[in-house]
Amino acid sequence: MPHHNYPFDPSYGYSLDALLAVGVPQAPADFDSYWAQRYARTLEVATQPSLSTEHTLVQGWKQFDLQYRSTDDLHLGGWCLLPESGQVKRVFIVLHGYGGIEEPFYDLPFKDAALLFPCARGISRSSYPPISNNPLWHVLHDIQDRDKYVHGGCVEDVWCAVSAALQLFPQCAG
DSSP: OOOOOOSSOTTTTOOHHHHHTSOOOOOOTTHHHHHHHHHHHHHTOOOOOEEOSOOEEETTEEEEEEEEEOGGGOEEEEEEEEESSSOOOEEEEOOOOTTOOSSOOOOOSOTTEEEEEEOOTTSGGGOBTTBOSSHHHHTTTTTTOTTTOHHHHHHHHHHHHHHHHHHHOGGGOO
16 A cells, blocks of 8 residues: 555555456446537537736736636636747646636646636636535535536536637637
């Protein structure tokens, strides 16, 4: 067992072999069609992306505020980093984890790219009560209903971020 500094046993008593032997549950019969329908729903959203007119210079990046629409008519926020000089040839959508994000990461090695840092619904710049911004509660929001569960909406937010990015930077399509 590798050493760690966590205040709990992250292996939950499993050896690596025992963990690998657990296997995966069978997917619901409609798994593919369910997600395909959710994806199709995002393609119907007019994301209306916008970047702030003002920007700040941070570590070689022009930092803009980002806004766009997602499913359920949610208006989401985040940041967009553009190279201080040069042309945008590609776009990356950079996602945060359960803890959210308070500012973008500046040390990514993509000086020819636009970096979009969307905040998922309920988190940071995309605060949306009654969805909790506390990670312990956010992850549980409407978990009892797969059609309302917050993480399904968060997946849609990412897909809408891609659509927004392609509207902002059409030269990067493909």
